[in-house]
Amino acid sequence: MINAPAVPWSGCGSRYTDDEIAFIVEAMRTADPMTQGRYQDRFEAEFRALTGARHAFAVSSCTAALELAAIVSRIGPGDEVILPAHTFAATAIPFGRTGARLVWADIEPDTFVVSARTIEPLITEHTKVIIVVHLYGLMADMDPIMELARERSILVVEDAAQAIGATYKGRQAGSLGDLGCFSFHTHKNLTTLGEGGMLTVADPELAKLVPGLRHNGVRGFEGERAKYWQPAMSNINFDLDGVWPYNFCIGEVQCAAGIVQLARLEAMNGNRAERARRMTAALGGRSDIAFQRIPDECRHVHYCMPARITGGPAARDAFMERMAFHHKVRMVVQYYPLYRYPMFQKAGFGDAQCPETDRFFDSMVSFPFHEWMPEDQFGYMVEATGETLDHIGTRQRTSSP
Numbered sequence: 001m002i003n004a005p006a007v008p009w010s011g012c013g014s015r016y017t018d019d020e021i022a023f024i025v026e027a028m029r030t031a032d033p034m035t036q037g038r039y040q041d042r043f044e045a046e047f048r049a050l051t052g053a054r055h056a057f058a059v060s061s062c063t064a065a066l067e068l069a070a071i072v073s074r075i076g077p078g079d080e081v082i083l084p085a086h087t088f089a090a091t092a093i094p095f096g097r098t099g100a101r102l103v104w105a106d107i108e109p110d111t112f113v114v115s116a117r118t119i120e121p122l123i124t125e126h127t128k129v130i131i132v133v134h135l136y137g138l139m140a141d142m143d144p145i146m147e148l149a150r151e152r153s154i155l156v157v158e159d160a161a162q163a164i165g166a167t168y169k170g171r172q173a174g175s176l177g178d179l180g181c182f183s184f185h186t187h188k189n190l191t192t193l194g195e196g197g198m199l200t201v202a203d204p205e206l207a208k209l210v211p212g213l214r215h216n217g218v219r220g221f222e223g224e225r226a227k228y229w230q231p232a233m234s235n236i237n238f239d240l241d242g243v244w245p246y247n248f249c250i251g252e253v254q255c256a257a258g259i260v261q262l263a264r265l266e267a268m269n270g271n272r273a274e275r276a277r278r279m280t281a282a283l284g285g286r287s288d289i290a291f292q293r294i295p296d297e298c299r300h301v302h303y304c305m306p307a308r309i310t311g312g313p314a315a316r317d318a319f320m321e322r323m324a325f326h327h328k329v330r331m332v333v334q335y336y337p338l339y340r341y342p343m344f345q346k347a348g349f350g351d352a353q354c355p356e357t358d359r360f361f362d363s364m365v366s367f368p369f370h371e372w373m374p375e376d377q378f379g380y381m382v383e384a385t386g387e388t389l390d391h392i393g394t395r396q397r398t399s400s401p
């Protein structure tokens with residue numbers, strides 16, 4: 001192949017071992033039914049054990065989990081939702097659908113996530129929900145955010161799509177807010193065959209609403225039935241009057257994949273953290289690149305390896321160009337501030353006061369960071385990064401008057 005990148009941006013965050021594949025194949029052979037069965041029960045139970053969340057519901061994606069979170073938040077026109085614009089669009093879309101106003105919170109320049117400091121000035125009497133995104137695998141400083149929300153009875157949703165296994169003061173992502181949303185999409189630290197998600201719920205009353213909303217309002221009939229087929233196999237009803245349910249179910253084989261990857265999560269996240277440590281040890285002393293600051297109370301799970309090129313947008317583009325075309329390292333830039341997308345602009349959410357979000361996006365880079373990246377590629381990428389920073393530094397110096 002011509003121009004094959006030496007270090008690709010993989011579409012798979014993790015890979016399955018042969019033992020894991022055998023377990024998944026066993027589910028293909030034996031699962032009956034192929035959805036809503038014992039693999040799902042076990043996956044949910046093990047997810048509760050990992051996160052410490054009281055309730056966990058496996059669903060077809062994190063977007064589905066966010067959709068359920070938006071529904072049980074009972075919000076609509078006239079209400080406001082505070083969330084970062086520096087995130088993937090799926091954080092915002094389910095809440096935009098409700099008709100509530102999306103209010104963009106800025107990020108902290110050193111941790112790249114929202115904080116009580118950036119959220120508090122945006123709170124009004126209309127604020128009903130705060131969405132905290134633990135972006136790149138690093139949890140936001142939750143205690144002050146929870147304090148703001150509790151004082152005002154605001155619901156807190158944790159978008160933990162990128163943060164499975166991450167902790168804050170020893171507590172797991174998805175167990176601090178009212179609702180937690182996880183992704184098992186192919187890119188993420190754990191994947192259930194490409195798509196999948198989990199919704200964690202703290203309040204038992206909210207948790208009661210989820211199974212029906214997840215599965216077309218299906219439930220049992222009340223009371224004993226003399227014949228199991230009368231009046232019908234199952235009942236259908238609203239969990240929230242007037243709120244039509246969905247089918248957000250996930251299959252048993254996917255849950256089997258989730259079970260085996262959950263068993264290896266600690267090791268996989270450990271490998272990511274070890275790589276991140278080596279990368280920052282090699283490059284973190286430089287002034288021309290700045291990695292995400294990890295507060296002492298946080299355990300980062302390094303879904304991605306983002307960094308700021310401190311020389312600004314021109315230096316960033318020079319860096320991207322040399323990494324991509326000279327060294328063949330497939331870097332990306334992410335996440336385009338949501339208020340710059342036509343979808344959010346057309347919906348009336350094109351305005352924001354988020355200077356750090358803009359500054360960061362325009363000067364950031366993100367390294368390929370899949371868990372299974374071969375060691376020689378990783379070493380090469382770190383070396384190429386140092387060479388590239390030296391090169392653009394030299395060039396900038398020699399081209400200035």
Ligand SMILES: *Cc1c(COP(=O)(O)O)cnc(C)c1O
Pocket residue numbers: 060061062063064087088090091133159161162182183184185195196197
């Ligand atoms: C991946 C992701 C989602 C969406 O997850 P899906 O499982 O693909 O629906 C939502 N929020 C964030 C921050 C993500 O990274």
